[in-house]
Amino acid sequence: MxxxxxxxxxxxxxxxxxxxxxxxxxxxxxxxxxxxxxxxxxxxxxxxxxxxxxxxxxxxxxxxxxxxxxxxxxxxxxxxxxxxxxxxxxxxxxxxxxxxxxxFGYLYLADNEGFADQLRGNAQIQRAAGAGTELLTRDEIAARYPFYQLDDILLGSINTRDEGxxxxxxxxxxxxxxxxxxxxxxxxxxxxxxxxxxxxxxxxxxxxxxxxxxxxxxxxxxxxxxxxxxxxxxxxxVEPRRRFNWVYTAEKPLVRELPLTIDPSGVHTRQDGPSTYMAGAAPAEDLAVEPDDFRMDHDRWQDHVWPIIANRIPQFESIRVVTEWVGHYAYNxxxxxxxxxxxxxxxxxxxxxxxxxxxxxxxxxxxxxxxxxxxxxxxxxxxxxxxxxxxxxxxxxxxxxxxx
The missing domain is CATH 3.50.50.60 (FAD/NAD(P)-binding domain)
Known part of the structure; x- marks a missing residue:
């Protein structure tokens, strides 16, 4: 730029x-x-x-x-x-x-009936507004994206039109x-x-x-x-809240694009470049900070984010961080x-x-x-x-x- x-x-x-x-x-x-x-x-x-x-x-x-x-x-x-x-x-x-x-779309994953009902209600709203949202059962997610571990997942929601x-x-x-x-x-x-x-x-x-x-x-x-x-x-x-971001590579890359996957934990990860992926997460305590506070919690990846990604995508058991940064939400x-x-x-x-x-x-x-x-x-x-x-x-x- x-x-x-x-x-x-x-x-x-x-x-x-x-x-x-x-x-x-x-x-x-x-x-x-x-x-x-x-x-x-x-x-x-x-x-x-x-x-x-x-x-x-x-x-x-x-x-x-x-x-x-x-x-x-x-x-x-x-x-x-x-x-x-x-x-x-x-x-x-x-x-x-x-x-x-x-x-590549956003894929929301629900691991409980309450969140699954929320996805169903949201999908009705989105479709009424002209979005191409699909609700996917666990078996349908597995057929489309066979790299996920889905034992705890009840429902998914994705839209691959003007989303990514x-x-x-x-x-x-x-x-x-x-x-x-x-x-x-x-x-x-x-x-x-x-x-x-x-x-x-x-x-x-x-x-x-x-x-x-x-x-x-x-x-x-x-x-x-x-x-x-x-x-x-x-x-x-409105207050500044830190958001942590990582770009990483995988020893065993996926054979197709990774949707922006929102795990029930709140950790999210997506395709970045042809051979890189991106992940994001909030701090353990999501509190207001000063607008010039860009401190990175270097333990957050190892202790929280990577285990969740590796559990959801077992193929990502071996991944390496390329770069990391902190941004701010202007949080209402x-x-x-x-x-x-x-x-x-x-x-x-x-x-x-x-x-x-x-x-x-x-x-x-x-x-x-x-x-x-x-x-x-x-x-x-x-x-x-x-x-x-x-x-x-x-x-x-x-x-x-x-x-x-």
Whole structure:
């Protein structure tokens, strides 16, 4: 991914829209604003790390799925799949690649009747929204994927249409590049404060001390979202949580692609390259951390992840880690679902937060939605009303149970 540096100071003292956070979510919003025929305002994106080395976008699994429990999330991912496959036409640049999904699918494995019933209910929701979800008995899983150990498994759920790996980094690069070419200004700086006037955010203050007036402010700051919200006196239930990731090779590789397999333990593993595999897991204690905390628990692989993988796929008894890294979920502690749109008491502060690991695949639809709110004051393409911020104030949950 080609990264170019940004100036540290803005060229103006006032912007119609200031976006805090320039990774894929903020860049998607910036690009969709330039694409909207009814918006012709000025846009500033403030990114604290122009290298993007530590952002969630850079540490993602880069996968997409339609197996969600919330039908809105199914439709959101479907839009992304459509968008990336038509990227040159969508973005208006013949140089952009036409991306595709490596459709190995997600395979959820249920080892108890309660979770099996949940998969059955989710499959009905997914199919009604147009997904190609299949429910597989233990024997059907074994026939299709003979490398699994399935003695404890009752049911599986898989979709191999627009579900699997895709090149999210390339989409991010093109959204950012195109937004800048269309006049969006990016700076390498940090928002350190926000001033309000009644029920509106009036300006943001940069770490350099400069104050910039704003028409709208978009909080697209990922795992730092709660800190950004606190500048406006708002409590946002989003916290950074570490996620561990490993790439490994196997002494005896599988003869076919490995679906993104979600073991009942929560450990998940999938095909990575032609001869490599990827695995992920949460810490033993899944607690909030500082947004710059990327500590790896080096015992987690040996003591927890590898034994589970080797039990589920006996052929992987002998595997070797090639590389490992830590990323962050921007985890919504209320319901693990997106928080989108304006705050009821600060009407020009828009939230684009709390994706709980789904952000990359949801960025195009979320960018379009925020752009519509700014241009029209309402959602036009996809009604995301259930995800509005006001549910946070009343603790009204919009639950997404299919969180990995």
């Amino acid at each position: 080609a990264i170019s540096g940004f100036p540290s100071a803005p060229s103006r003292s006032s912007y119609d829209v200031i976006i805090i956070g320039g990774a894929i979510m903020g860049s998607a919003t910036a690009w969709f604003l330039t694409e909207n025929p009814d918006f012709d305002g000025s846009v500033l994106v403030v990114e604290r790390d122009p290298s993007y080395a530590m952002c969630s976008t850079a540490h993602t699994y880069s996968c997409i799925r339609q197996q969600f429990s919330d039908p809105l999330n199914v439709r959101i991912s479907q839009f992304t799949a459509e968008f990336i496959k038509d990227l040159p036409d969508r973005i208006g640049d013949a140089r952009a690649p036409r991306l595709s999904v490596q459709n 790996y895709w090149d999210g980094g390339t989409l991010f690069d093109w959204l950012r590049r195109s937004a800048r070419s269309r006049g969006v200004e990016y700076i390498g700086n940090e928002v350190a404060g926000m001033t309000k006037d009644g029920n509106r955010a009036r300006s943001v203050t940069l770490a350099s001390g400069q104050q910039i007036a704003c028409g709208h402010v978009v909080n697209a700051s990922g795992p730092r979202a709660a800190r950004t919200a606190a500048m406006a006196g708002i409590n946002l239930p 502690t209320l319901d693990q679902n997106a928080i989108v749109g304006p705050h009821p008491e600060v009407e020009n502060l828009l939230f684009q937060n709390g994706f709980s690991g789904h952000g990359l695949q949801q960025a195009p639809a979320m960018g379009r939605a925020i752009a519509e709110l700014i241009a029209y004051g309402e959602f036009r393409s996809l009604d995301l009303t259930p995800m509005l911020f006001d549910r946070i104030l009343s603790a009204r949950r919009a639950v997404e149970t299919a969180v990995i």
